Amino acid sequence: MIIECKNGVHLKGTDLWLDAKRKADFCFVSHAHADHAVRHTEILATRETARLFEHRYGKAKFNILEYNRPKILKGVKVQLFPSGHILGGAQILMERDGTKIVYTGDFKLRKSLTAEKAEIKKCDILIMESTFGRPRYVFPHPQQIHTRMIQFVEDAQAKGEIPIFLAYSLGKAQEAMKILSNRGFKLFVHPTIYNIVKIYEEFGVKFKNYELFQTGNLGDRVLIVPPQMKRSRMIENIPRKRMAMLTGWAMDSGVINHVRGDEAIPLSDHADFSELIQYVKKAQPEKIYTMHGFAEFVGFLREEGFDAEPLKESNEVKTTFSKKLPTNYDLFA
Ligand SMILES: [Zn+2]
Secondary structure: OEEOOOOOOOOOOOOEEEEOOOOOEEEEOOOOOOOOOOOOOEEEEEEEHHHHHHHHOOOOOOEEEOOOEEEEEOOEEEEEEEEOOOOOEEEEEEEEEEEEEEEOOOOOOOOOOOOOOOOOOOOOEEEEOOOOOOOOOOOOOOHHHHHHHHHHHHHHHOOOOEEEEEOOOOHHHHHHHHHHHHHOOOEEHHHHHHHHHHHHHHOOOOOOEEEEEEOOOOOOOEEEEEEHHOHHHHHOOOEEEEEEEEEEHHOOOOOOHOOOOOOOEEEOOOOHHHHHHHHHHHHHOEEEEEOOOOOHHHHHHHHHOOOEEEEOEEEEEEEEOOOOOOOOOOOOO
């Protein structure tokens, strides 16, 4: 089988596309984040992704598949399984001619309060995201991150300031809401976040202590808004406030200048470097193609004894693989 990468991943010789960025006849959409928001003729996805997708981008034709229910589609045996990234996020296992290929989409292995627990399946070929594929991106233990968020709120409130978290409206914001409301804080959330919370609740993920954000007296509430709202009048009209950006890039000390918040806290819905390596060790693929990350990540995989290369746009790669590793590759080219 041949994998090609042209505005998304395509298994050549089949009609199956994976997270294609241009309209395709039949495409697996791993989750409902904006970078996958294309209304294909027909979309393969979980029920949760379909619901979130239609809420954000309008009606589409879906072929719904539950987790871990194999099915033959377009001549390929496919199976979806949880990615742990956001609610309904899925990876896909594809089997054809005796070869097992897994495409991870965005994933994380750490426990989530709002997404299904990620699974890892053994495969021959692994196409994986590698956003945080540098050793510096090893996130602190989740409990430490939660403590930092709570501390941020308590410090701001002690100074009479309104604590504001900037968090992506789908996934990150809901995770932040769970962490903060479990601690007993009262939350005000932006409408785009609020509407998505209602969908999470339809699927049994319950939230407490939250209300739709209204201007006026904020009292002792904690505000959660999408990052792009930072410069909105809504936020600018709040006289005394303190803002924290929630992003995995908070591991870079320079990110604070970039986001211009008061603080950046590394709450992420992606795997960190150690999880990426952990994933590969468990999946034991013969060949790995990396996407969405630093090309140098493949060097670390090769050090671990894996055959890996970045899957670049317009690349076409045959899935015949050999266990022999190159002897003179440049890790950081
Ligand atoms: Zn995503």
